[in-house]
Amino acid sequence: MNKNETAAVISLTNIKAACKSCTLRELCLPYGLREPDLSAVDKVVKRRHKLKKGELLYRFGDPLKSLYAIRSGALKTTSLLGDGRAQVMGFYLSGELLGMDAINTDHHPCSAEALEASEVCEISYSDLEGLAQEIPGLQHQLLRIMSREITQDEQLLMMLGQMSAEERLASCLMSFSKRRARLGLAESDLKLSMSRRDLGDYLGLALETVSRLFSRFQDEGLISVQGRHVRLHDMERLRTIATGFRDEQNMRA
């Protein structure tokens, strides 16, 4: 084991995160920032946390202390109904920011759980707000990221409110594909980190329905499925389904 590898091992436990040297920088909060602002942002990033699969980053009702940027892995945020029904509010991948829904009330309205071994950067919210006050580019990016969160929720609203089960899954797959492309990964080759139940709780469907849809899509040659590994074969047709063209004729508008 050489010196670098040793350093890497140590870094995983508790090192101060450094946006400066982070490959996800341009996808994340410091997007567009240059020195010395970059170093300033580094100062409000407390440290990295490693999460095991199934571990909670925060839970419903916790006071807001920090936002979290995902360095690697994947998380879901979930909210519960009185009798235990769960809605997955979102899946979060590398370069994405988590916890903004807590700013309003200073308490997290969701729980956040790691879907696989993950690493997150903890960003003190009060420090961040202070720094955004001084760095226009940071304020701008924070507002944009929050706005993106809103539009993502709105896309999910469209799925849950108007789309058939088939359309929901197609949309979901296309969304995962796009986000992988954003990270520079193969867009037609998905390794899902969530269970069928999670997917169902996200799409507002029973897990059995999700499973059946995977099978149906496979039978129709749209995708191939091996457990959580999904290959997209016909992105064009998936996109058409996801866009919600039920028939070409009889449009309402």
Add this chain to the structure above:
Amino acid sequence: MNKNETAAVISLTNIKAACKSCTLRELCLPYGLREPDLSAVDKVVKRRHKLKKGELLYRFGDPLKSLYAIRSGALKTTSLLGDGRAQVMGFYLSGELLGMDAINTDHHPCSAEALEASEVCEISYSDLEGLAQEIPGLQHQLLRIMSREITQDEQLLMMLGQMSAEERLASCLMSFSKRRARLGLAESDLKLSMSRRDLGDYLGLALETVSRLFSRFQDEGLISVQGRHVRLHDMERLRTIATGFRDEQNMRA
């Protein structure tokens, strides 16, 4: 007609809005601000617009120029699917802020339409961002309002993803009730400004289902309905339904 009334008539057409003298100030963007910040906010508020029922404030794809604060009336924001299916993303009432979902891409992902004669204050977004840079209290409030938008979307997600039609309508009624209370109005006496179709497009239900539910709730003594005028008789039971207790036993969690 005395001098004041004349002034009032003129003011309705095009007067510069004035947060200072607005009764909704504490529910709106300038919440918590004092002079001289209040006057500074007034400067980025361009002017008031009057909207007739059915008029569009902006439409899908329009470039983001301004956010809008509602002074009176009510609006809905809607997004369309390929074949014309519509999802109502939100209903907006007095004191609420509209258009934040456009910040991410600089284009509105929804259309906004007045449900009744309404008045809105136009707030130049670039000016607002600049001012938020200088006034910490304003930045804070803007972030809080955007976070509130996220949590509201998340509540709707829970409704659309997990709740039965009955639970959705109960939630919706309770939400309207709370927002009326926030404005200091009678919380058990709703005058809906949207059609059954709008409500259905919001709740992800057919308009006939919404209508049937109103009837059923009325039969059960929960509410009384006369067209768009709804009286809530049993808020306690409505709240229970809205919280999602299907049965008291067999909880999943």
Add this chain to the structure above:
DNA sequence: CGAGTGATTGAAAGAACTCAAGACCGGTGG
């Protein structure tokens, strides 16, 4: 190798939708 979790598949049930017919309501014009 058995236990346990997660995924698939089938059959039956149910919630909400679609289609369709009328009722209601407010506005307009004779």
Add this chain to the structure above:
DNA sequence: CCACCGGTCTTGAGTTCTTTCAATCACTCG
């Protein structure tokens, strides 16, 4: 002032999509 009109709302009947319940299969990990 009343009849008529268009839009909105209500109600019914039958259908469809998704769920629920249940059984089986696959995989992983002590």
